[in-house]
Each structure stands twice: as C-alpha cells, then as structure tokens.
Amino acid sequence: MRWFMLLLxxxxxxxxxxxxxxxxxxxxxxxxxxxxxxxxxxxxxxxHFQDEKxxxxxxxxxxxxxxxxxxxxxxxxxxxEHGALSISDQPYEDLxxxxxxxxxxxxxxxxILTLGWVDRVAGPKRFMEVFEVxxxxxxPSPPSLRKGETASRRIIWPFLGERRLRWDSxxxxxxxxxxxxxxxxxxxxxLSYNGPWRIHGxxxxxxxxxxxxxxxxxxxxxxxxxxxxxxxxxxxxxSREVQLAGPAARLTQAQSFTGQxxxxx
Amino acid sequence: MMLWTFLLGAMPLDPLGDPLPLYLDESRVRSxxxxxxxxxxxxxxxxxLTVKTRLSLSxxxxxxxxxxxxxxxxxxxxxxxxxxxxxxxxxxxADVEVKTSIYRRSxxxxxxxxxxxxxxxxxxxxLFVPGDDAAGLAxxxxxxxxxxxxx
Numbered sequence: 084m085r086w087f088m089l090l091l092x093x094x095x096x097x098x099x100x101x102x103x104x105x106x107x108x109x110x111x112x113x114x115x116x117x118x119x120x121x122x123x124x125x126x127x128x129x130x131h132f133q134d135e136k137x138x139x140x141x142x143x144x145x146x147x148x149x150x151x152x153x154x155x156x157x158x159x160x161x162x163x164e165h166g167a168l169s170i171s172d173q174p175y176e177d178l179x180x181x182x183x184x185x186x187x188x189x190x191x192x193x194x195i196l197t198l199g200w201v202d203r204v205a206g207p208k209r210f211m212e213v214f215e216v217x218x219x220x221x222x223p224s225p226p227s228l229r230k231g232e233t234a235s236r237r238i239i240w241p242f243l244g245e246r247r248l249r250w251d252s253x254x255x256x257x258x259x260x261x262x263x264x265x266x267x268x269x270x271x272x273x274l275s276y277n278g279p280w281r282i283h284g285x286x287x288x289x290x291x292x293x294x295x296x297x298x299x300x301x302x303x304x305x306x307x308x309x310x311x312x313x314x315x316x317x318x319x320x321x322s323r324e325v326q327l328a329g330p331a332a333r334l335t336q337a338q339s340f341t342g343q344x345x346x347x348x
Numbered sequence: 349m350m351l352w353t354f355l356l357g358a359m360p361l362d363p364l365g366d367p368l369p370l371y372l373d374e375s376r377v378r379s380x381x382x383x384x385x386x387x388x389x390x391x392x393x394x395x396x397l398t399v400k401t402r403l404s405l406s407x408x409x410x411x412x413x414x415x416x417x418x419x420x421x422x423x424x425x426x427x428x429x430x431x432x433x434x435x436x437x438x439x440x441x442a443d444v445e446v447k448t449s450i451y452r453r454s455x456x457x458x459x460x461x462x463x464x465x466x467x468x469x470x471x472x473x474x475l476f477v478p479g480d481d482a483a484g485l486a487x488x489x490x491x492x493x494x495x496x497x498x499x
Contacts (some may be wrong), residue, residue, distance in 0.1 A: 097437065103399055118476065120476040123477070127491065132486060132487050132490070133477060133479070133483065133487075135428025136478065138476070140427070149368065150361070150368075151361055152361070154496070157370065160368065160370075170478055175370055175414075175478060179414065179442070182440065183440055183441075184370050185370070186367070186370070198366060199370075200367060200368070200370050200371055203370075203371050203440075204431050205472040206470055206471065206472045207374075207470050207481070207484055210476060210478075212472035212473075212474055213476045222387075242472075244471060244472055245471075246471075248471060250474065254498070260402070265407060272354065279467075286471065290492075291471075291492055293473075293491060293492075295474045296356050297474070301404065305378055308479075325474050325475060327473060327474065327475065327491060329491030329492050329493070330491075330493055331490065331491060331492055332490050332493070333491075334475065334487065334491060336475050336476065338476065
C-alpha cells in the first residue's frame with residue numbers, strides 16, 4: 084500500500100502530462116428544449132407587447148477542458164457546433180448561435196463559477212440569456228449521495244454581461260439518489276432533484292439601469308455513468324415568472340423549459 | 349474522482365483568469381490598432397493629416413478599411429492597402445467594427461487614443477423577443493421611459 088501511495092505521489096509531482104497533441108477529446112451533447120413563453124405585458128397599465136410563443140431549441144455542444152485555475156476550478160470551452168430554433172413550428176432563420184463559443188468555469192463537482200463570454204451568445208437573435216437553463220443542464224452539481232439518500236444542494240450560476248449587467252440564478256434543490264440503473268450496455272446512477280428557482284440582478288448603474296427578478300420551480304433527473312462518473316443524460320422541467328423593472332415601467336413574462344441533454348457517443 | 353485529479357494535473361494552470369481570446373475585447377482591439385502606424389511610413393503625404401476611418405476586424409483575422417475621409421486620394425489608397433496587409437487576431441465573433449482616427453503630425457503617424465468599438469444596441473433583457481429590432485426597441489423604450497429612437 085505504501086509503495087502504491089509513493090507511486091501516486093511520484094506521478095502527482097511529475098511534470099505536466101501531455102495527454103495528446105490535440106488536447107483532450109471533447110464531450111459532445113445534444114440538447115433539446117421546448118420553451119413556452121407567455122405574453123409580455125405591463126402588469127400596471129395592461130399594455131401588451133407580444134403574444135405567446137412556443138419554441139423548440141436544438142443544440143449540439145462540444146465541451147472540452149482548456150485550463151485550470153488556482154482555486155481548483157476548470158475552464159471548459161463550450162462550442163455550439165449547431166444551433167436551430169423554431170417558433171410555432173416555423174424555423175427561425177436569423178439564429179446566430181452556430182459556431183459561437185463560451186467558457187464554462189466549474190469546480191470538479193460541476194458547480195458553475197462563471198460563464199465567460201456568455202454575453203456573446205445572448206441578446207437579439209441569440210437568446211441564450213433566456214435559454215440559460217442549458218448551462219446547469221450540462222453541468223448539474225449534485226451532492227455526493229449513497230443509494231436512497233436525500234440531501235439539499237443549490238444549483239447556482241451567474242449571468243454577466245457588459246456594462247455592469249449581472250443576474251444570479253439559484254435553485255434550492257433537494258437531491259435524491261435512486262441508485263444504479265441499466266442504460267443500454269452500461270450502468271448509470273440516477274438522481275432526481277426539485278426545488279424553487281429564483282433570480283435577481285439587472286444592470287446596476289447608469290441611466291439605463293433595470294432590475295431583473297424571477298421565481299419559479301425546477302425539477303429533473305440526471306444519469307451519471309457508474310464507471311466514469313460522466314453525465315450521460317439529463318431530463319428537466321423548469322419554469323419561472325420573469326419581471327423587469329425599469330425607471331418607467333415593469334414588464335412580465337412567464338417562461339417554461341422542458342427538455343433533455345443527451346451525451347453523444 | 350481519480351480521473352478528475354489526473355485531468356486537473358494535466359491542464360495548463362492559469363493563475364490570472366483573463367478571458368480566453370475567443371472574442372475581441374477593447375484591449376485586444378487597441379493592440380491591433382497600435383500596429384497600423386508602422387505600416388504607414390511609406391504612404392505619400394506632405395503635411396499633417398487627420399484621417400477619420402471605420403475599420404472592420406473579421407473573425408478570419410483580416411482587417412479592412414470600410415470608410416476613410418481626410419486624406420488625399422493617393423494617401424487614402426496607400427492607407428487602405430497597408431491596413432489590408434496587417435493581420436488581426438482570429439476570433440469567434442461577428443465582424444468587429446471600429447471607428448477611429450489616424451493622425452500624421454510632423455511626419456509621424458499615430459492612432460487616436462480613444463477608438464470607438466461599435467456595439468450591439470440592445471442589451472439582454474431576460475425576455476424572449478424574437479421579433480425585429482423595432483419589437484425589442486419598443487419594449488426597451490417602455491421600460492426606460494425613453495422617447496422613440498432615444499437611447
């Protein structure tokens with residue numbers, strides 16, 4: 084045992100291993116989300132700006148670790164290899180997501196620390212600030228649980244944009260480990276979660292400051308490969324009531340997201 | 349867990365956490381612009397010049413002059429050609445448009461210290477608005493109490 088520990092220590096103290104000249108192979112995921120959006124209205128004046136929208140977003144993502152940080156977290160480059168959006172069953176041709184990238188910085192347990200460059204996949208024609216549920220969907224962070232155990236752990240992530248724009252999401256999730264299940268030729272741990280979802284933030288200064296708040300619920304199931312511990316599937320159903328408050332008015336929109344993430348072979 | 353430990357050991361360590369160079373930010377745009385004056389030394393001019401220009405930095409790493417005013421035709425052509433020979437960093441974003449000035453004073457070319465990077469007009473609002481720019485603008489104006497087209 085002592086020799087084995089010595090071997091491990093020697094390996095740990097050695098130079099950085101070159102895994103491959105091209106770096107580690109990316110993990111690829113297919114994401115399908117049905118996003119149902121209620122009308123955009125002013126709850127005070129009753130002004131109505133937009134009708135309901137039923138959408139489907141499909142993404143193929145390539146996630147590859149690119150650097151680590153002194154706090155133990157890791158930066159992973161997320162490339163949107165393909166993105167397609169349909170609204171009321173009609174393809175939305177103006178989507179500007181295919182080929183764009185961002186950096187997902189997480190701790191080894193999956194907890195999201197930052198989403199670098201997320202502002203470059205957000206806003207008009209990109210919409211990832213609305214479909215931000217994709218990020219915890221590919222990087223859930225369950226607690227370490229034995230079969231049958233239940234424990235609470237928050238799912239958190241921030242959205243940071245330019246010019247002091249920021250909001251933070253948190254799901255106070257209660258997790259349960261349902262034990263290993265057969266998934267095709269392999270075994271996977273199945274865990275489920277549910278809890279309230281809250282958001283607060285906005286643009287904090289300047290003449291165009293506004294507050295963004297939301298509350299709702301999140302629930303889902305995740306499967307992790309029993310051998311490697313990799314996420315293999317995530318089914319989720321999240322919903323929220325978004326409220327924006329600017330200097331002159333408030334606006335609300337109900338949003339719900341039902342979908343799944345599947346790791347591609 | 350063991351796999352993660354070894355994977356972390358193999359990753360390059362970044363103690364600072366600067367953003368990955370996936371897109372061009374202001375400091376990178378400035379460093380690209382700073383390479384322009386040295387390329388203009390052969391451009392024919394007699395006196396001082398103040399050249400206003402609009403440049404585009406494409407994702408493929410090419411820099412192009414979109415507009416240029418304030419230089420005689422021969423010098424203008426030379427500036428356009430010289431800028432086109434410069435390489436800019438490749439990036440994943442849409443073409444970055446920059447408005448800036450190029451000065452020639454006492455035979456020395458120099459860049460304006462305050463280039464203006466053209467940014468997207470509408471900020472993310474956490475609302476799903478798939479309509480055209482006018483749809484988003486109407487929501488923004490209602491929220492901010494702005495007059496039409498006032499930003």
